[in-house]
Amino acid sequence: MSEPEGLSKVRAEIARACRDAGRDPASVTLVAVSKTFGAEAVEPVIGAGQRVFGENRVQEAKAKWPPLLARHPGTELHLVGALQSNKAKDAVKLFEAIHSVDRPSLAEALGKEIARQSRRPLLFVEINTGAEAQKAGVLPQDADAFLTACRDRYGLAISGLMCIPPHDEAPAPHFALTAKIARRNGLSLLSMGMSADYTTAIAFGATHVRIGTAIFGARSKNEL
Numbered sequence: 292m293s294e295p296e297g298l299s300k301v302r303a304e305i306a307r308a309c310r311d312a313g314r315d316p317a318s319v320t321l322v323a324v325s326k327t328f329g330a331e332a333v334e335p336v337i338g339a340g341q342r343v344f345g346e347n348r349v350q351e352a353k354a355k356w357p358p359l360l361a362r363h364p365g366t367e368l369h370l371v372g373a374l375q376s377n378k379a380k381d382a383v384k385l386f387e388a389i390h391s392v393d394r395p396s397l398a399e400a401l402g403k404e405i406a407r408q409s410r411r412p413l414l415f416v417e418i419n420t421g422a423e424a425q426k427a428g429v430l431p432q433d434a435d436a437f438l439t440a441c442r443d444r445y446g447l448a449i450s451g452l453m454c455i456p457p458h459d460e461a462p463a464p465h466f467a468l469t470a471k472i473a474r475r476n477g478l479s480l481l482s483m484g485m486s487a488d489y490t491t492a493i494a495f496g497a498t499h500v501r502i503g504t505a506i507f508g509a510r511s512k513n514e515l
């Protein structure tokens with residue numbers, strides 16, 4: 292099957308960014324963010340060998356993915372968007388990774404569900420590097436204490452950090468700050484970089500790039 296054009300370009304750009312940074316391309320996981328797109332758009336991307344997909348809403352993922360996962364064993368789903376504590380149960384069941392752990396109540400709910408379901412999704416704490424009022428995430432100055440609480444209070448094994456830089460700022464300082472917080476907390480994974488800035492994120496050590504538009508095309512305006 293021929294490779295979808297957006298996917299080919301993203302794969303080539305990831306390879307180039309890794310070469311420029313002296314990194315092994317295998318150290319970067321492409322998370323293809325398929326939110327708002329239906330199975331007919333997802334199938335060709337799976338057909339081209341892509342195995343990791345991201346969604347930002349539990350409800351949408353529950354409606355769309357079970358048949359796709361059944362048809363394509365080895366495909367995995369990551370939750371990249373905000374998670375309500377009352378959806379922790381569904382999220383732990385459906386996702387192999389959660390990129391948006393951002394507050395004590397959610398950490399507590401996830402800790403309980405992970406113990407109950409004996410599932411071990413990869414967990415990322417989201418850092419609000421720009422301290423934006425409307426954005427989710429832990430403030431940089433609160434990150435170390437929150438990570439300690441995740442481990443000691445809620446029994447969560449956090450693997451990495453995630454950030455979404457402010458729209459109107461250069462992303463590099465935000466990626467650097469996220470990498471620095473991860474390093475001092477002994478975390479090896481970094482979920483950073485979207486369609487507009489993933490090559491920069493790779494230069495700053497991203498291990499997971501979350502890319503929607505560059506693979507699937509533009510989403511309709513009323514969707515995030």
Ligand SMILES: *Cc1c(COP(=O)(O)O)cnc(C)c1O
Pocket residue numbers: 324326347371372455485486487501502503504505515
């Ligand atoms: C939608 C979304 C993405 C993908 O964004 P694009 O700009 O379309 O690549 C990445 N991360 C999160 C958290 C998202 O909600």
